[in-house]
Amino acid sequence: MTGSSTPVLELRDVSKSFGPVVALRAGSLRVEAGSIHALVGENGAGKSTLVKVVAGVHRRDGGDFLLGGDSVDFGSTSDSKDAGVAVIYQEPTLFPDLSVMENIFMGRQIVGRGRRIDRAAMYAEAEGLFGRLGVDLDPRRPARGLSIADQQIIEIAKAISLDARLLIMDEPTAALSGVEVERLFAVARSLRDEGRALVFISHRFDEVFDLCDTITVMRDGSYVATHRTEDTSSPAIVAEMVGREVADLFPKTPAEIGEPVLEVEGLQSRGVFHDVSFTVRRGEIVGLAGLVGAGRSEIARAVFGVDGYDAGRVRLNGREIRRRSPRAAIDAGMAFVPEDRRAQGLVTEASVARNVASVIRGGLARAGLLTTGAENRAAGPWAGRLEVKTNALDMSARTMSGGNQQKVVIAKWLATEPDLLIIDEPTRGIDVGTKSEVHRLLSELAGQGMAILMISSELPEVLGMADRVLVVCEGRITADLPRADATPEAVMHAATRQLEVAG
């Protein structure tokens, strides 16, 4: 690192917590003018929180935040804009019915004489901006129908017209094609050559090494290291991203692995996932790893029948399951704890008993009549087994903590006594105590012969719990690793397409 001039942005040991959850422990970042700086780390490493602190979305709890050498404290996103910080998100939010020009000058239109909005001046400036960026975009056309790449260019043009000193691009290439990525990189390089500072967040190492001058690695909400690109390598970065003790954190007791329970063959949903085939056996925990947006949850949803699929077969205990029918999947012995427990897992306004009994209530009716008493009698023991904390079974789940809600969801599905449990992000957003309870429970269930398909963005969780790890990248299974071979490096390589292993 040079360190001679004053950096555009300097963060030292910045921390941020949300209630009991520490999102950022000690984030540090030093970005020089006229450089492109990569920020890399696993999902949940704290990159997004760091960006949001710089953008003024969140206020830091502690640490130093210097912009151009001056300590700053942004209370809102407009504060950060005024200070010359611009953030380009993965999917920009433009006003679709306004023109490109109107989107660029939204809220700060150029006014001429008599406070009249000077459209001609704005068109001229917009054309000038696109000329500087070397892109061919008509400022008069409406934003509706523009590709995501073009929408990002509009955001960048907006940033330059605000004379932003620092541009942060949060996974800008995730939804772009190869040509579009090249154009974005050309724009980024020209901005660097103008002397601006850029921060580039990406999971794709080829892009990071192609574009960036400097790389900062984060892990568990903390700064790990900063390297000049030419001094490091992709495997070294991966090792730093995942390098922590994972082996004994999530003990999975060995279970006897039996015959196949779930068999998925050639599952395909156009534009979402392709040619997905795998098997989950009795007593086995199969981890579905990969980056957010790789298509893991979509595969699980299709298997369970919440979504449809175009081709392929799903079999449970040898019998084919009708597609697009959660009821058929449930009746065959599947259970699905979804990713978003408030929106998908629970009817939060309904009582604990109603929720726990919601899947099995058909079997609780006597002569077609279902009573609250029957629901309570069935729900009580399952809520008790999961140690759901509530005063009474008629309390709603709305005000419960995330961990407690997750217990209600798991209780509801265990009540069906399934052969296969699909569990998507089993411990996302729940406290450490409940987390280990959930892990112990999954291990115990597998020990009793249940087949478990677990999706998790937390690599340590996958590596600690799973007997076998399937890695999904861009809608395909790129690796099928037995426990012994499932090292953090192997999984991360497959997830970022450094390795091409047939599924």
Added chain:
Amino acid sequence: MTSPRTYSDFSQPLWRRVLLTREMAVIVLTVAVVLYSLANVPNFDGPLTVKFLLQDIAPILLIALPMTLIIITGEIDLSVASIVGLSSVMLGVLHDNGLSVPVAALLALLLGAACGALNGFLIAYVGLPSLAVTIGTLALFRGIAVGLLGTKAVTEFTERWTDLATDTLGSSNIPVVMVPFVVLAIGFSLLLHFSTFGRGVYDIGLNDEAAHFTGVNVARTKWILFVLSGVVSAFAGVYYTLRFGSARGDNATGMELQVIAAVLLGGVSIFGGRGRLHGVIAGVVLIGVIASALRLEGVTVNVTNIIIGLLLIASVISTPLLSWVATRLPRKAPPSEEPTTPKQATPAGV
């Protein structure tokens, strides 16, 4: 996970769960208005008041049953009064062409089912918003009804059947139509409050995505409700026609708003997920009693409408207003040993 813990079934004592409800408030208000009217309104205690009151509100009572379930799922059916009109015309035209009243009535019910099935298909399976669909079919069904008969009316019905529609049970003042109503009310209550189907209805209204993830067939549930709404509306149409001995295309125009007003007054949330059938029945009776008492007082229909409108607005405001007041009031200690406002268990680990 050892030594499973146990829970009490209810967080509140029985009397609070029964008495301190929105439904009980409507029932108490209804009884109060009845008592006041008996004491102060001339002729309200007359023998024919109950008969005419119940005959007047019977179609609204009937249609309010499926409407309650539909609104609890978060949908709405504005076409019900047009189905009343269309089934009325159907009954008249078929009878005019020589079919007996029961056969014509049965065909009218089938037509009502078909109307409901069309609504349900567009809403549940095509995924269109029910507000838009049923505004469309409101105009469509009414248009067909008026188009078939024009300004004419069929008034010749077999006397046996028109008599039945205006008859009372034995020597009482209870109209015969209350028998099918009570049967349907019990049926819909069991369906909504004591069946897995009814649990699904509430789940859909509170969170249709979670309901789908739980295996509730959201589309089929909604479709069935709209078919039920069509059939019951057609039955109300048959009753309406026979009671007045007149099949007309414009029968029951505007009744959908009376039905919806009564359902909301009875404590059903227009956003879905909340409400109970006995509250709705009380809501319909309350509106009927107020209208009947004011009519006996010689008050014009316009004033009656103003009063019912204000009552509805007051009832809709009352819920958020009461909870706002509750948050402002200092929390008192629970009146009994039973905790009345239990705090949520703390989030952190055991």
